[in-house]
Amino acid sequence: MVRNNWTREEVEKIYNQPFLDLVYQAATVHRENFDPNEVQISTLLSIKTGGCPEDCSYCSQAARYHTNVKVQKLLPYEEVIQAANRAKDSGSSRFCMGAAWREVRDNKDFDRVLDMVKGVNSLGMEVCCTLGMLSEEQAQKLKDAGLYAYNHNIDTSEEYYDDVISTRTYDDRLETLGNVRKAKLSVCSGGIIGMGESAGDRIGMLLTLANLPEHPESVPVNNLVPVEGTPFENQKTASVWDLVRVIATARIMMPKSAVRLSAGRLELNYEGQAFCFMAGANSIFSGDVLLTTPNPDTKSDAELFQILSIKPKEAFKDARKTGIEFNQIPSAQGLEHKH
Numbered sequence: 001m002v003r004n005n006w007t008r009e010e011v012e013k014i015y016n017q018p019f020l021d022l023v024y025q026a027a028t029v030h031r032e033n034f035d036p037n038e039v040q041i042s043t044l045l046s047i048k049t050g051g052c053p054e055d056c057s058y059c060s061q062a063a064r065y066h067t068n069v070k071v072q073k074l075l076p077y078e079e080v081i082q083a084a085n086r087a088k089d090s091g092s093s094r095f096c097m098g099a100a101w102r103e104v105r106d107n108k109d110f111d112r113v114l115d116m117v118k119g120v121n122s123l124g125m126e127v128c129c130t131l132g133m134l135s136e137e138q139a140q141k142l143k144d145a146g147l148y149a150y151n152h153n154i155d156t157s158e159e160y161y162d163d164v165i166s167t168r169t170y171d172d173r174l175e176t177l178g179n180v181r182k183a184k185l186s187v188c189s190g191g192i193i194g195m196g197e198s199a200g201d202r203i204g205m206l207l208t209l210a211n212l213p214e215h216p217e218s219v220p221v222n223n224l225v226p227v228e229g230t231p232f233e234n235q236k237t238a239s240v241w242d243l244v245r246v247i248a249t250a251r252i253m254m255p256k257s258a259v260r261l262s263a264g265r266l267e268l269n270y271e272g273q274a275f276c277f278m279a280g281a282n283s284i285f286s287g288d289v290l291l292t293t294p295n296p297d298t299k300s301d302a303e304l305f306q307i308l309s310i311k312p313k314e315a316f317k318d319a320r321k322t323g324i325e326f327n328q329i330p331s332a333q334g335l336e337h338k339h
Contacts, residue, residue: 040094177216
């Protein structure tokens, strides 16, 4: 049953129960709502890298930190479409484009991103963008261009948020999620663990997401990858057991959402990733780089999928199941056009 009125006490009881009981409960919920042997493969490309004016303590792309990231202007259209084609050929059904902006501005760069969205959409892939804050009108422009999903993470609990970021507020993030929802786009929103937050903060983050008027269709769970030159460079990251606890609790609270095992996967062995899938994760990012963060390569993922008998999920399967609108999908996919 989908609920949007969770209490902290209820979630604490779920989160803190014996580990194997938690995994069993989450696996049961997962099997009631999804094929447990099917995982969505997504690819994330940085289309504009570095030089961001924000001060997110975990991020290598903040201009104020001295990291190894080189500032790169917006990629050419052709390069993005080539990357999307490669991603599709390697099994990805969703292609996400990230730009290191604080917010979307109505300028030529945004027009170029709209063209990229149209181009990737024409390949029959779910198109996702993460471009920072945006208005309702900008969200609608992205939707009209063929965008399927928009990512905007809340990162952590409202209580711990100011320890991570000072250049935008928690309410700013929630406002952007509201604008995305008004444009009837699929919402992708999750957070990061291993930033020095408490278990209570992890519970608070999940409470915020699960008590939104509608659950995000996709919930990325990231484990911090410490980057030299950032304030969190020496942070001790979360254990695989903590990661599984967050994934399992997210699965129980948001039973119809995709739970994405995101950044930090390179530090997990196959057994750890298998535990995450058992606990309800059913989406990953593929490719050896996530924006600027190392990630397992496609060969490694293919081997893992073969060992676990996991098959990749086809594009737009969840849209047809949930009624999310989507535009301009090639008829060759055998899908109904919705305009």
